[in-house]
Amino acid sequence: MFTSLSDPDFQRLFEDFRYTAYRLETFQVYGVPYEMEEFARFQAGEARGEFPGIARWADRVSRGVKAGKQFHRVHVVTEPLSDYVRFECAWAYRHTVAAGEDVRITAVPEGQWPDGLPRLDYWLFDSSVLVRMDYADDGTFVSAELVDDPEQVVQANLWRDQAVHLSVPFAEYAAGFDDLMKPVAHS
Known part of the structure; x- marks a missing residue:
């Protein structure tokens, strides 16, 4: 059981896998401490800053991809998008x-859920190491098992x-939105 996202044993999972790291996300808001300042800036309409938490993740992904590893994620999102998902x-x-x-994104209307x-x-690491993530209703991390x-x-x-089958690549999904992920009106 991990009670912190920064637990060294939890973090080691992201370094030690050999081929694939897959994430299923289903919440419409996450209360992740390293995103709070940037999320507040986004909500206030300010410009994107350094965003160290995402920079560290992007660096980890880049290093892993260069080493032949794959990082996959499917986020089930409800529409209209929450401010957090837009962020x-x-x-x-x-x-x-x-x-x-x-x-990848699987989008469903609010009140519905994909079959x-x-x-x-x-x-899910290398299709064999499963870590269940537990969050409070407000998206605050509780534990990982x-x-x-x-x-x-x-x-x-x-x-x-199933999630991959029902999803579309992020770039395809984002094409229907502006830079702040507000729907683009089609004429």
């Missing part, structure tokens, strides 16, 4: 995609495949 797309995903992360996908977050039950690992792989 994540505009100020984070655009940069992590440029670093080599395969970010076959859970409402839970997890990381290393799951070694083979049936749950297989289920996470099936959910990954």
